[in-house]
Amino acid sequence: MTLIDGKAVAEQIKKEIAEEVSRIVEAGGKRPHLAAILVGHDGGSETYVAAKVKACEVCGFKSSLIRFEDDVTEEELLAKVRELNNDDDVDGFIVQLPLPKHISEDKVIETIDYRKDVDGFHPINVGRMSIGLPCYISATPNGIVELLSRYNIETKGKKCVVLGRSNIVGKPMAALMMRKGYPGDCTVTVCHSRTANIAEECRQADIIIAALGSPEFVKADMVKEGAVIIDVGTTRVPSTKTKSGFKLTGDVKFDEVAPKCSFITPVPGGVGPMTIVSLMKNTLLAGKKEIYK
């Protein structure tokens, strides 16, 4: 069994990005600039945004953090989005989700210029990914594809079961795993809350990508000998063993599943660190104007 070390891969990729940024800047090119809009003070969002700002430093990017209080109006937020759309110094930007209920996330996302949509959430980027055109691919699916590729995991003709049909993981993951080429060319099955027999579907899988947000859902008896397991779940489960009082728990019952696998990602330290790195990769692409002019 090989443990997929997302943390190490993420560090390696950040190093590669930093080297490329150095070369660009030395050659007189522009330092990539990522802006992030953060509304309110949600603990999770604060943590994610801080980690993104820190990753920008490591990669040698310029970063800007724009804060609004919870009571910002939709129109104020949209005005800032339009301002960033028109700011030539900003190569890409994100609006950290979730947003307060009085603001339409769909409207905010659709207002972002798709050429600066480094989160890959704009319908144009989602559509272009589905069709197979160059685009910004959203962070988690892109990070998983990168892990499969860095570990040379065979995908062609393999059965891949995706657990979950969310817009940010399940659906794009399915699209990526079924596309032509590597990683891809999988026979993909998408399971969800309405699936009649998830255990049986999983037992047939060569690759399971678990993104249900249901702690320790995947048990050993649901996994084929030699399967590849990618665990996207990160649920905070109360714990007496940690100082914080909780423990990040994946969708896979790691201790019993790991011995049966050929490859498995741990939680934490698997998919998680790759997510921010994917955003960094998109920011580099945006800085280089590689996807869109």
Next chain:
Amino acid sequence: MTLIDGKAVAEQIKKEIAEEVSRIVEAGGKRPHLAAILVGHDGGSETYVAAKVKACEVCGFKSSLIRFEDDVTEEELLAKVRELNNDDDVDGFIVQLPLPKHISEDKVIETIDYRKDVDGFHPINVGRMSIGLPCYISATPNGIVELLSRYNIETKGKKCVVLGRSNIVGKPMAALMMRKGYPGDCTVTVCHSRTANIAEECRQADIIIAALGSPEFVKADMVKEGAVIIDVGTTRVPSTKTKSGFKLTGDVKFDEVAPKCSFITPVPGGVGPMTIVSLMKNTLLAGKKEIYK
């Protein structure tokens, strides 16, 4: 076994559309207007476009056919697309595919204003469908969903196997069958040329949607007793029994598969007639500005 009569359903829907158009026009509203651009004289394209123009008549739509010769330049074609984008009288339009090789289909499609893209091929419409936002859904998948719905075929929790991963059928079909609601909520598997054991995948399916373009690929021993079979294939196979010298042949070996099914679409007369009707439905939506203002 129930034969799904796509022709009859299509006639019924066209009648419903015509009635609604009458009411709109009587109330002083605008008659929906569909324009079609046809490049060259490909036999299949001529037939399809003629059928679309005829369907417009039946539905009470205004239609315009714009022709170019095979040697039209990409820029001339794009100029016409932009003209139609800006023509307030045109509610929706299509560019009949395929286009000559010197013209980029992707570029043409992306130039169409997505609010008039009644074929549903623009990345914005593809992306919005994937995310679950209102949009123009492309004709063949939309027609199939309509057939399932008109025949009250249960889909929730059913295993649906989609054969083929094309942009115009396989991928959108998978997205529609897995979405929340009815028809939808299926556990969806997408199979294609790289799938290791298509026969075994098919045998597990409650619903098979065959869109490989491989005549009579699906045999009786690949089908579970009581399955629902939707046959999207329409390959011209040489025949001594027809005047034209060929016979439209589906992806399913109908004679041996039909007795095992609960529902099955014939070829011709199943999915085919629904495709044009879907375009009519999108044109009506465009005329009413129901999806986009």
